[in-house]
Amino acid sequence: EAGVTQFPSHSVIEKGQTVTLRCDPISGHDNLYWYRRVMGKEIKFLLHFVKESKQDESGMPNNRFLAERTGGTYSTLKVQPAELEDSGVYFCASSQGVGTGNYGETQYFGPGTRLLVL
Amino acid sequence: AQRVTQPEKLLSVFKGAPVELKCNYSYSGSPELFWYVQYSRQRLQLLLRHISRESIKGFTADLNKGETSFHLKKPFAQEEDSAMYYCALSEETSGSRLTFGEGTQLTVNP
Numbered sequence: 626e627a628g629v630t631q632f633p634s635h636s637v638i639e640k641g642q643t644v645t646l647r648c649d650p651i652s653g654h655d656n657l658y659w660y661r662r663v664m665g666k667e668i669k670f671l672l673h674f675v676k677e678s679k680q681d682e683s684g685m686p687n688n689r690f691l692a693e694r695t696g697g698t699y700s701t702l703k704v705q706p707a708e709l710e711d712s713g714v715y716f717c718a719s720s721q722g723v724g725t726g727n728y729g730e731t732q733y734f735g736p737g738t739r740l741l742v743l
Numbered sequence: 744a745q746r747v748t749q750p751e752k753l754l755s756v757f758k759g760a761p762v763e764l765k766c767n768y769s770y771s772g773s774p775e776l777f778w779y780v781q782y783s784r785q786r787l788q789l790l791l792r793h794i795s796r797e798s799i800k801g802f803t804a805d806l807n808k809g810e811t812s813f814h815l816k817k818p819f820a821q822e823e824d825s826a827m828y829y830c831a832l833s834e835e836t837s838g839s840r841l842t843f844g845e846g847t848q849l850t851v852n853p
Contacts, residue, residue, distance in 0.1 A: 628786070656839065667747075668787075668829065668843040681838050716787065720839065729775035729794055730839055734787040 650719030
């Protein structure tokens, strides 16, 4: 079974440009999460989808970030316009879940997308 | 708000020595605690979770609610244990999102 996949693996863009990250969760997983690790800091939660609905977007840093999960399958995270402080590794994770997701459930992580904003 | 603290960013031990990676948390409810591991050039993966009370790859972790700790231990470290270890927490009132510590880079020397 394929794990969580993310595209691209790396992205280097200039400040002010737009970047779109994609995540394909494990097939059948209702829950999809976005996290990021800024250099030197801990991995931080961004948001959580249950199917196509945003269950929790309390970790989104500002309105330059837009996440979608049309059809409840893959998800995209767009950063527009990108700023220097957006550089980091963006992780996607999925879990099977029932309804709104079970706390304590195992989350399966993708390999991450390394974003560098110059 | 909940918080996870891993006081050691780097930890180096020799093969065969015991190893303990510390994790403390601040949360007043009933959290679920996890240890995730990232080996070189691999993705983040679950090592163990407190609710399972299991030992994975010789590692164990006991939840101590009095000390609010969830330290990861292994009696005899192996070179293949070298990796980045993250302690994480989820709690019922904030759904299933994970709160991570900053991680501890463990190096096991031959």
